[in-house]
Amino acid sequence: EPEVTQTPSHQVTQMxxxxxxxxxxxxxxxxxxxxxxxxxxxxxFLVSFYNNEISEKSEIFDDQxxxxxxxxxxxxxxxxxxxxxxxxxxxxxSRDRDRAYEQYFGxxxxxxxx
Amino acid sequence: xxEVEQDPGPLSVPEGAIVSLNCTYSNSAFQYFMxxxxxxxxxxxxxxxxxxSGNKEDGRFTAQVDKSSKYISLFxxxxxxxxxxxxxxxxxxxxxxxFYFGTGTSLTVIP
Numbered sequence: 546e547p548e549v550t551q552t553p554s555h556q557v558t559q560m561x562x563x564x565x566x567x568x569x570x571x572x573x574x575x576x577x578x579x580x581x582x583x584x585x586x587x588x589x590f591l592v593s594f595y596n597n598e599i600s601e602k603s604e605i606f607d608d609q610x611x612x613x614x615x616x617x618x619x620x621x622x623x624x625x626x627x628x629x630x631x632x633x634x635x636x637x638x639s640r641d642r643d644r645a646y647e648q649y650f651g652x653x654x655x656x657x658x659x
Numbered sequence: 660x661x662e663v664e665q666d667p668g669p670l671s672v673p674e675g676a677i678v679s680l681n682c683t684y685s686n687s688a689f690q691y692f693m694x695x696x697x698x699x700x701x702x703x704x705x706x707x708x709x710x711x712s713g714n715k716e717d718g719r720f721t722a723q724v725d726k727s728s729k730y731i732s733l734f735x736x737x738x739x740x741x742x743x744x745x746x747x748x749x750x751x752x753x754x755x756x757x758f759y760f761g762t763g764t765s766l767t768v769i770p
Contacts, residue, residue, distance in 0.1 A: 650695075
């Protein structure tokens, strides 16, 4: 069964450093998403991406964040200058064109900013 | 005003019990209503979805949506210890661009 994969599973970084979180969505999917979940809190939407551009983004997704689809398989989230409050689980999700209700989530990357 | 509200529990039931999980919401633009299951430190896994109002059944799981009350439910019949997890409701408008999640309800089914 196809699945969304994410690397690394755990990333530790120092405050102010740049991090890139990587995702490989399901191969025939066209819509891509990033969410985050701070420990003990809700899963929060960050950004959606379709046709090589951002479709929608939340207030959390400020200028420190960027997304890219550098090739036909990867989807990345970059945080330019990490803050302590960026520590969270980051989930990538994808869906196909026709099923708006069916976002498939990856296992997540745990980001720890020290 | 919170978009989606969900009682975080925890909820503890004996094996075989019927479990009722609920969410309320405020945004009348929501059309898609999903239930996800999440195990500790894993990604959410889609269980069921419903479009607009009505019921949907899948094995031991039944999802209900009452748009007039802005209230959705997930029922689990004959609950099993393997059902122990956190259950998240999620909702979106017709675009499906952004999912709004509840806080999740932690469920433990005791053998």
